[in-house]
Amino acid sequence: MKPVIGLTMSPEDRPKKPYCIVSRHYVQSIVMAGALPILLPVCGDAAMADEYIHRIDGLLLTGGGDISPLLYGENPIKELDCFSLERDEFEIRLFKRALEKDIPVLGICRGLQVMNVALGGTLYQDVFSQIDNALGHFPKELPVDELYHSVQIERHSRLHRIFGQDEIHVNSHHHQSVKETATDFKVTALSSDGIIEGIEHTRKDFAVAVQWHPEDLTQRYPDFCKLFKALVDASTPP
Numbered sequence: 212m213k214p215v216i217g218l219t220m221s222p223e224d225r226p227k228k229p230y231c232i233v234s235r236h237y238v239q240s241i242v243m244a245g246a247l248p249i250l251l252p253v254c255g256d257a258a259m260a261d262e263y264i265h266r267i268d269g270l271l272l273t274g275g276g277d278i279s280p281l282l283y284g285e286n287p288i289k290e291l292d293c294f295s296l297e298r299d300e301f302e303i304r305l306f307k308r309a310l311e312k313d314i315p316v317l318g319i320c321r322g323l324q325v326m327n328v329a330l331g332g333t334l335y336q337d338v339f340s341q342i343d344n345a346l347g348h349f350p351k352e353l354p355v356d357e358l359y360h361s362v363q364i365e366r367h368s369r370l371h372r373i374f375g376q377d378e379i380h381v382n383s384h385h386h387q388s389v390k391e392t393a394t395d396f397k398v399t400a401l402s403s404d405g406i407i408e409g410i411e412h413t414r415k416d417f418a419v420a421v422q423w424h425p426e427d428l429t430q431r432y433p434d435f436c437k438l439f440k441a442l443v444d445a446s447t448p449p
Contacts, residue, residue, distance in 0.1 A: 213247045214446040217267035219302055219322070221275040222253050222295050236355075236426040237273055237319075243429055244439035246446065251305070253298045260304040269315045269446030272302055272322025274424060277387055283333040290337035290386070303329040310415060315445035317438065318420030320385050323410060326420050332393035337386050338406060346404045348383045355427035359383045362408045362423070368399035369419055370409050373441045374434070381408070381423035388422060417445035 218238065220231040231252035241248040248271075251263050264270075277294040280287050282303070302325045309316050318326045324334055335341045338348055350359060358380040364371045371377070389407040392398055400409030400421065412418035419442075425435040 212448075213245065214268035214443055214448065215266065216241050216246045216248050216269045216271055216443065216446060217251045217263055217305075218248055218271045219273050219298075219305065220250055220252050221273070222298055233273055234426065236424075236429070237271065240426045240429045240436060240439045241271065241443070243436050244443040246439075246443040253295070253301050255297060255301075257301070257304055260301055261308055263305065264308040264312060264314065267314065268448060269317070269442050270305060270309045271442065272306060272316065272318040272325050272420075273426075274320035274322065274384075276321065277336070278321065278324050278328055278334060280334070280336055283328050285333070285336070288336050288340070290340050292386070299325070299328075310412075310418065313416065315417035315442055316415075316419070317417075317442040319426065320422055320424055321387075323420035323422050324387060324389065326418065327389050327393050327396060327410065330393035330395050332389060332396065333391040335388050335390045338388050339386060342388075342404070342406065344404060345406065346402065348388075348402075348406065349386050350383065353382075355382060355384065355424060356431045357382060358428075358432070360402055362400045362402055364409065365397075365399045368397075368409075369411050369417070369441070370399045370421070373437050381421075381425075382427060383423055385422060417442065 396410040408422040428435040
């Protein structure tokens with residue numbers, strides 16, 4: 212029986228009605244990795260997060276908008292884009308409940324940031340205005356499946372075991388990043404300008420996150436499916 216992986220979704224208000232959406236690339240990548248994806252829409256009822264956790268074997272925290280800086284003790288700077296506090300609080304609850312139940316978690320881009328903030332870490336609200344000599348991390352005209360910059364992977368990390376390399380090339384579509392890493396996380400990948408590109412929990416079997424978007428690369432560069440396969444393998448019931 213295939214493991215069930217829950218994928219978080221973005222709330223989006225459109226002119227005629229509100230939607231919850233997620234890129235099909237996440238769904239396709241989970242299917243490629245051999246699991247059954249189910250979508251987890253944002254719900255104002257916190258108890259729904261607990262219900263979701265009881266029904267999934269693994270959790271994928273997807274990308275999306277910014278995170279409210281109020282959650283890590285800051286006021287917004289002018290470069291901050293729109294955010295949804297409802298989504299932030301819902302996903303933080305999901306993540307914490309997953310940790311309590313030892314459910315494997317993979318965070319991607321915003322998902323990495325959610326995991327870090329959930330456990331007491333902080334973020335750069337905008338890397339381009341807050342980090343000296345930051346390289347390009349958000350090429351707006353580049354296709355999402357184009358490799359953009361290199362990432363150094365820490366040896367003796369789960370990420371290194373997954374990819375089997377000290378350096379890989381990745382895509383990049385973010386303007387926020389980790390500032391202070393939460394105590395329970397260790398840094399597992401960095402870009403050449405020092406921006407954190409990967410973290411993992413030091414005491415859980417599988418709580419891994421990356422800052423790039425591997426779901427957009429799995430069709431063109433199948434090696435990135437290894438990350439989703441690792442989540443699926445960790446989520447497969449014995």
